[in-house]
Amino acid sequence: MNQYSSLKNALIAFFLLLSVLYALPNIFGSDLAVQVSSAGDKLIAKSDLDKITDTLKSKGVNYKSAALSNRRILVRFDDNASQLSAKDTLKTALGRNYVVALNLAPSVPLWLSNLGGKAMSLGLDLRGGVHFLLEVDMHAVMAVSIDKHYNELRTLLRAERLYKSIKKEDERIVIRLKTADSKDRALKIISSELSDLVVLESNNKDELSIHLVISDSAKRDAKKNALKQNITTLRNRVNELGVAEPIIQQQGLERIVVQLPGVQDTARAKEILGAVATLEFRMVDEKNDPQTAIRSGRVPIGSKLYYFKDGRPLLLKNRVIATGENITGAASGVDQESSTPMVNITLDSIGGRAMLDTTKKYLHHRMAVVFIENKVETITKNGKTIKKRTTTKDIINAATIQGTFSSRFQITGIDSGRAARNLSLLLRAGSLSAPIEIIEERTIGPSLGADNIAKGVLSVIVGFMLVLIFMVMRYRVFGLVANIALTFNLVMIVAALSLLQATLTLPGIAGIVLTVGMAVDANVLIFERIKEELGLNSNIQEAISSGYDKAILTIADANITTLIAALVLFGFGTGPIKGFAITLSIGIITSMFTAIIVSRAIINKIYGGKKTKELSI
Amino acid sequence: MKALNVPKIDFVGKRIYAIIFSLLLIVVSIFSLSINGLKFGIDFTGGTLLEVGYQRDVDLADVRATLSEAKFKGVNVQYFGSTKEILIRLEPQSISSAKLSSKIIYLLGDDVDIRRVEFVGPKVGEELTNDGGLAMLYALIGILIYVAFRFEYRFALGSIAALIHDVIITLGIFSLLQIEFDLTVLAAILAVIGYSLNDTIVVFDRIRENFLSTRHTDPVKIINGALNQTLSRTLMTSITTLLVLLALFFLGGEVIHSFALALLIGVVVGTYSSIYVASSMILALGISKQDLLPSEKEEQAIDNRP
Numbered sequence: 001m002n003q004y005s006s007l008k009n010a011l012i013a014f015f016l017l018l019s020v021l022y023a024l025p026n027i028f029g030s031d032l033a034v035q036v037s038s039a040g041d042k043l044i045a046k047s048d049l050d051k052i053t054d055t056l057k058s059k060g061v062n063y064k065s066a067a068l069s070n071r072r073i074l075v076r077f078d079d080n081a082s083q084l085s086a087k088d089t090l091k092t093a094l095g096r097n098y099v100v101a102l103n104l105a106p107s108v109p110l111w112l113s114n115l116g117g118k119a120m121s122l123g124l125d126l127r128g129g130v131h132f133l134l135e136v137d138m139h140a141v142m143a144v145s146i147d148k149h150y151n152e153l154r155t156l157l158r159a160e161r162l163y164k165s166i167k168k169e170d171e172r173i174v175i176r177l178k179t180a181d182s183k184d185r186a187l188k189i190i191s192s193e194l195s196d197l198v199v200l201e202s203n204n205k206d207e208l209s210i211h212l213v214i215s216d217s218a219k220r221d222a223k224k225n226a227l228k229q230n231i232t233t234l235r236n237r238v239n240e241l242g243v244a245e246p247i248i249q250q251q252g253l254e255r256i257v258v259q260l261p262g263v264q265d266t267a268r269a270k271e272i273l274g275a276v277a278t279l280e281f282r283m284v285d286e287k288n289d290p291q292t293a294i295r296s297g298r299v300p301i302g303s304k305l306y307y308f309k310d311g312r313p314l315l316l317k318n319r320v321i322a323t324g325e326n327i328t329g330a331a332s333g334v335d336q337e338s339s340t341p342m343v344n345i346t347l348d349s350i351g352g353r354a355m356l357d358t359t360k361k362y363l364h365h366r367m368a369v370v371f372i373e374n375k376v377e378t379i380t381k382n383g384k385t386i387k388k389r390t391t392t393k394d395i396i397n398a399a400t401i402q403g404t405f406s407s408r409f410q411i412t413g414i415d416s417g418r419a420a421r422n423l424s425l426l427l428r429a430g431s432l433s434a435p436i437e438i439i440e441e442r443t444i445g446p447s448l449g450a451d452n453i454a455k456g457v458l459s460v461i462v463g464f465m466l467v468l469i470f471m472v473m474r475y476r477v478f479g480l481v482a483n484i485a486l487t488f489n490l491v492m493i494v495a496a497l498s499l500l501q502a503t504l505t506l507p508g509i510a511g512i513v514l515t516v517g518m519a520v521d522a523n524v525l526i527f528e529r530i531k532e533e534l535g536l537n538s539n540i541q542e543a544i545s546s547g548y549d550k551a552i553l554t555i556a557d558a559n560i561t562t563l564i565a566a567l568v569l570f571g572f573g574t575g576p577i578k579g580f581a582i583t584l585s586i587g588i589i590t591s592m593f594t595a596i597i598v599s600r601a602i603i604n605k606i607y608g609g610k611k612t613k614e615l616s617i
Numbered sequence: 618m619k620a621l622n623v624p625k626i627d628f629v630g631k632r633i634y635a636i637i638f639s640l641l642l643i644v645v646s647i648f649s650l651s652i653n654g655l656k657f658g659i660d661f662t663g664g665t666l667l668e669v670g671y672q673r674d675v676d677l678a679d680v681r682a683t684l685s686e687a688k689f690k691g692v693n694v695q696y697f698g699s700t701k702e703i704l705i706r707l708e709p710q711s712i713s714s715a716k717l718s719s720k721i722i723y724l725l726g727d728d729v730d731i732r733r734v735e736f737v738g739p740k741v742g743e744e745l746t747n748d749g750g751l752a753m754l755y756a757l758i759g760i761l762i763y764v765a766f767r768f769e770y771r772f773a774l775g776s777i778a779a780l781i782h783d784v785i786i787t788l789g790i791f792s793l794l795q796i797e798f799d800l801t802v803l804a805a806i807l808a809v810i811g812y813s814l815n816d817t818i819v820v821f822d823r824i825r826e827n828f829l830s831t832r833h834t835d836p837v838k839i840i841n842g843a844l845n846q847t848l849s850r851t852l853m854t855s856i857t858t859l860l861v862l863l864a865l866f867f868l869g870g871e872v873i874h875s876f877a878l879a880l881l882i883g884v885v886v887g888t889y890s891s892i893y894v895a896s897s898m899i900l901a902l903g904i905s906k907q908d909l910l911p912s913e914k915e916e917q918a919i920d921n922r923p
Contacts, residue, residue: 125872133741135738266718266719266734267719267722270719437738438736438738439737439738439740439741440736440737440738440741441718441734441735441736442733442734442735442736443718443731443733443734443735444732444733445670445730445731445732445733447670447730447732448668448732448733451870452870452872455868455869455870455873456869456870456873458868459861459864459865459867459868459869459873460864462864462868463860463861463862463863463864463865464861466860466861466863466864467857467860467861470856470857470860471857474853506872506873507801507804507873507876510801510865510869510873510876510877511808513861513862513864513865513869514808514858514861514862514880516861517857517858517859517860517861517862518812518815518854518858520853520854520857521815521850521854521857521858524850524853524854524857525819525850528847528849528850528853532623532846535623550826553822554818554819554822554823557767557818557822558814558815558816558818558819558822559815560763561760561763561764561811561814561815561818562811562812562814562815564756564759564760564763565756565759565760565807565808565810565811565814566811567759568752568755568756568759568807569752569756569804569807569808571752571755572748572749572751572752572755577800577801577803577804577807580801580804580808581804584808584811
């Protein structure tokens, strides 16, 4: 009695060995590293690795090792100074097609990582970094969508001279027509050409008008596309910033989570992520005087009034020569002649052709560069929260065209080197399709992260030791067995977290601590039951066996209910709560295995099938 | 091997005192919750929080002066852990949202270590509050269904009564002491639900077992017996859990402080409630041996009648 078959014992031993193996990567610590990955579609190749090692050798930067794996190159260093100088060196040497970022690389031995062993991934609260929750301004997305449909519709109907008037009213388009016949024709055109528009039938008192809204599916598509496009743009911008292992994910229908481990300059990160900036190139209206237009309040037809940042007005032609969308390359630099900051621009073929035509035609005229920025902010005013949307259009410069040019030219007149760098970065990464707003920010400095790890680990160890001592005092040999089970439980939690690559956060560590406290519960239940059985029945073997059997149902019931609570936590929780729920759930499951099966296996080895007179319990 | 001595404490007989005690605590808690409310952290109210470390001791008055010059409203500055570290809290402002933290960092100067910045928009805060409430509700419903399915509806009601009792009292203590209630405290309260339930289920399991295995039908005797039999387990588990929580409370750092405190309170209240509240409740609902007999057998018995 009380003996597991050798197969069962072997299986248990195998499981335990496996968890020790996969928990192992966590004890090796990590190296200071520089990570190089591709910024575009091009894959990192062996030749890149050679180039990196050659560059570092030629510049005399010492490195520990350099290796290519998982489509990225990790160069490890012994000290902080060489890590930083390597980052700068590589960034200049490799250019824009690569993302060069500082990183901490787990120093897991090769044989272990070949077996799939990975260290736990640490949350931002443990490693330091920034977490942003961004919300896309869907109101703006809808406005753009309405505009687009309105323009298409107007062009179509104008071709056939069908309408008396057409205008936008909030989220609908209202067309007034001349005759019932033209209404029918208009409706036919709409249904065949513009399937995204839905005709509103109700409250249509006026017989000769059509009210249109965008269909729900088209609205959904527009929002989905805006979100997707913004995520792509954000990813480009983050790549430009140079962050190792960033997370950029959709959350819900309107939000994007951006996590940048290790980023300290949050001000710059915010500036870069949130900016919806683009450029427009327009000709200056030289025939009219802006001052006259301001005084009379009448802007000449075909022109519009713009201002420089310092407030000087200028009339610009309505026709746009090229926009930020035509820009394929942008690099900041310093203008040799004036030694002021500038941005080198490269246009695509369409933009280049338009620019060539314009510069030929308007030689010695002035061309202006307009910087457009859309912002959305939530502010609290008199206790009410409101969304504030602003669009600023500033002229950054207006220079005389000295000669014809097409796709390559320079923009000067930028305030500072920093502004030039930011502008070129934003132009390269592409513009956001709709303004976004940061609605949540959590930044953890590296010192606090290290602090949190130290404190978390210390409390796990101390709590664990206290429980171990207490259990031995109370249950002697059985207590010792429970302690072994508990230790394995801890190992299994770590192994499970490492294998799942679930993010460990400070609340997650708290979850582990709590699990340690609660995991012994199962053993306590069993041991108390065995004690009781010993009181009722003098046969030791039967007491052990029925003690386990009777306790198991109770343990299952108690743990399943706790698991329900943990799963609900996981489903509803965000960041910190999720971390807690994950470790708690894993802890509950592993504790059932260790407290029931592992402890039983050990007890069986000690007492099973032997003629023992007394249990040390 | 020691002779086993199961204590013979008359828990059920003394339940009237327990009921008075619990009611008193609940009334005080609800009173405090309705008068003082909870001191919600920025996770729920929205706002900005900065944890800043200095090289040397810092004077709070200086920091307050710097910040009040910038005309922020609803500023709260306090020490955090030591006199070298401070915590700055700001209400949602009228000037701007996400840029606020950058502005404060600029105002504080270069020689500070920005340890933590949290900004939560008002809308996000509102959602977290709603989601938190919903999470608690769904957890309770899920548990109710499981316990009703595994035991009987009276047990489900008993365990839910105990849980609501625990949650109200824990919240009440947080309200009385005006300890900040943030996301981690919410997580702790949900963990308390899990823990207290664990405790209650163990007792219920024993009550059911005793009802089915003995010839006694007096529920008072059976419940008393079950409570005494599980008493040492209840206390042992509470002690081990409290031990680790104390480690967390004293060593886990400031960030985890209120989390550990909520759990400490919750575990004590939860242990008490699984002994007194849950069992008093099923007794009051009139549990009997018949209610616990497996229903299939009953049906079979009826079917087998001639």
